[in-house]
Amino acid sequence: VRKIGIIGGGQLGRMTIEEAGKYGAQITVLAPEWPCPAGDLAEATILGKLTDREAILELGSVVDVVSYEIEHVSVEALRELETGGKLVVPSSAVLALIQDKAAQKRLWDAAGLPTAAWRLVEGEETRRPALEEAVASLGGWPVVQKARRGGYDGQGVRVLTGPSSGFLEAASLVEAKVDFTKELAVVVLRDALGHTAAYPCVEMVFDPRARLCDSVLAPADEPASVLARAEALALACVDALGAAAAGAAGAVGVFGVEMFLTSTGEILINEVAPRPHNSGHFTIEACVSSQFDQYLRILLGLPLGSTELLSPAMMVNLVAPAEEGRPGPPAAAPGGELMYEGLEKALALPSVAIHIYGKRELRPFRKMGHLTALGKTAAEARERAEAAAAAIRIRTAENR
C-alpha cells in the first residue's frame, strides 16, 4: 500500500483519513499547526507552512504520493518533487492552471466551454483606468472582480456596482455579472488511466435567515436535462484541464466544478477546485463510494468506485457564529473548550449524520462541521437537514 502525504491540515484531509483505515493506508499531513483536523487523525504531522519548500520536500521524502487538500500550496515545490520522480496528484501543472484564475478562464475560452465574459486587469500603476476600461468592454457595471490568485471561500471576490465601489488592490480579473438563478456543482473524478466519473449535479442553497449556513441539495432541483448538461460540462472542464496539463500526465484527482445556471437556462463554469469539495460532502452518506473514498482510490492507484446516488440528500455547513451582537466574550476566545449544543435533538431526527471537524477555535463563519440528512425525496431531506441544523449551536464553554 502506498504511503500518502497530504498538504493541508483541514477537514478535507480529516475526512480522507477517516476513509483510509479500510485500505490500511498511512497518511502523513503537512500542516501549519498541530493539533488540527487532519493532524488529529494522521499517522504523522509535519509542521510547516503550505508554501514552505523545505517542508513539502520533507513530506515527499517520507511518502510515495503527495497530494493537497487546499490549493494554496507551493507549485514550485511540487514541481521539484515531480522532477525527482515523486508522484504528485493532481500534478503541479494542473495546480498552476487552477491557482491563476486568468489561466482558468483562458482555458475555458480556448476549449469553447461556456463561462462569463471577462477581462484581465493588469499593471500596478493603471489599475483603476484598466478596471474602468475592462468594465466598459464588458458592457458596463455591475461586474465581479476576482483576485487572480489566493482567493478562498469568498475571499478575493468583490461585486462592483459602479465606479465608486471599493475594488481589490491586486492583480485581478473582472467578469460580467452573471444573472444566475442558481449555483450548481459537480464533483468529477479522474484516475491515472484517464477514466472519469461524475457525481450527480447538486445545487447550493442559501439560507434566507441569519444563520448564513450554506447548504447543498443533492440532486439539484432541476430537470434531468439540466443535470445532464451540468455533469457533461463538468467532465469537459476536467478533460480540458487534463489536455492542457498533458505533459504532466493530465488532470488526475478529485475536482469540484462550480457552475452558474442563468435565468435563460445557460450553464456557465465559475471555477474548479483540484480537491474534494464542500459540495461533495453529501456523498459520504448518500453514495456507494464517497468523494473521499474516491480520492484515496486515486491516490492508491485503485479503480474509481461508483458515483451512484442511493438517496436524495441535503448537506448543511455548520459554521461558527458571527461575533457581532452576541453576548459574552468574543466567540474566538482561544483555549475555550467548544460546545456543540443540540446534537441530541439533531441526531434524533431520521437519517441525520453529523461530522465535527475538531477545530479548536471559533472564528466568525468558520466551517466547524457539517451535517447530512437523507430523505425519500430531496424535499424530505431538506426538511430534516434544516431542522437538524436549526437545533445545533456551537459556542465556547465560557460564552453562554
Place this chain on the structure above:
Amino acid sequence: VRKIGIIGGGQLGRMTIEEAGKYGAQITVLAPEWPCPAGDLAEATILGKLTDREAILELGSVVDVVSYEIEHVSVEALRELETGGKLVVPSSAVLALIQDKAAQKRLWDAAGLPTAAWRLVEGEETRRPALEEAVASLGGWPVVQKARRGGYDGQGVRVLTGPSSGFLEAASLVEAKVDFTKELAVVVLRDALGHTAAYPCVEMVFDPRARLCDSVLAPADEPASVLARAEALALACVDALGAAAAGAAGAVGVFGVEMFLTSTGEILINEVAPRPHNSGHFTIEACVSSQFDQYLRILLGLPLGSTELLSPAMMVNLVAPAEEGRPGPPAAAPGGELMYEGLEKALALPSVAIHIYGKRELRPFRKMGHLTALGKTAAEARERAEAAAAAIRIRTAENR
C-alpha cells in the same frame, strides 16, 4: 464528548474508530498486542490481557465509558468499574448472562422465546454418562455439544452423531440438532433510554467451493413475513436480556442475534453477541447509519440513527488461506509482509467496497478483511460480491 475505552484490539474496534472522527470522539483500546487492527487507529493503546483486572481498571481510569468488542473479557473487572461509578456498555450483568451459554438458554426458555431443546451436561466425573442421558432425553443422536463458556467463531462447538463421537471435555450443554434451512441474523440496538431498533434480517451464505468464505446477504432471501418474524424475535431477545439485567440498567448496546430458520418455517434463537457483529458489516455501505455509527451513538449518549437499508448488499469475509496443500513456506510465516492481490480487479467491479483490517499475520481461516457489494437486487449484489471475492488472494510476500 465522552472519552471511550474499548476492550479488544480487533477489527470491530477498528471499524468503530473509523467512524469516531466525525464525533470528535477519542478512543483508547486495551489489547494484548500492538500493533493490532484497533490499536493502529486508536488514540492510545493499553497493553494487557482482556481478562486482566489491572489493565481493565487502568482503561477505566482514563475514559468515561468502557465497552468491549469481544465477549471474552473479565466480568468481575467490569463489575468493579461499575461499582466505582464508571459506565460500562453493555453492563457486566448482560455480559455475564451471555458468557454462559446455559444462562442464555435458560433466559430464552423463561421468556418463552423459541430455541432448540437443550440439556446441561454437568459434573467432572460423570460427563459421558451425563451426556448420554441428556441425548436420550432430547430424543437421541445427533446433537450439538457447546462449551458453556469461551466458544468463538465455531470453536467450542461439536456435532455429535453418535456415542462414539469425540466430545468436548468441558462444562457444556447439548442441543437437539436443528434441521435448519438457513442461518439468519439481526443486529439490534438498544440505547440507555430503552429505545430499540433492528437492522433488516440477513442470511448467512456458505460458499460451496473450497474458499470457505462465509458471506452475508442483506436482506435475507425470504418472504417479508419471515423477515418480520426474525426481526421481532431478535428484538424480543434483547428485551429479555435487558429485563434479566435490569438492575444494571438493562441491555444497552449493539447486539448480534443469530437464528435458525427450520425446514418447517420456525425461527429459533441460536445465540446473541453483545457487540457489533460480522452479520452487520454490510450496514457500513448499505445503511444510512452503520452498526459502528450506532455503537458510537450509544456510547456517546446520542440518539439511535436510522437502520434503513438503502440498497440490497452482500458482504463476504476475506479469510486467510488454509495452510494445507499450499506451496511454499507456511502462510503464517511471521514478519512477512502481507499482499492483497487482485484489489484492482475487485474494486473495478461496480459498487464494491473493501475493508482491510491491518492484521500482520496470516493464520488459516483468520478474518483478514471483508468486502461489500451493493446491487439493485440482492442477486446482483451477490454476483458482484462473489466475483470480487474470487479476484482477491491474500498471501505473504514470500509465499508466491
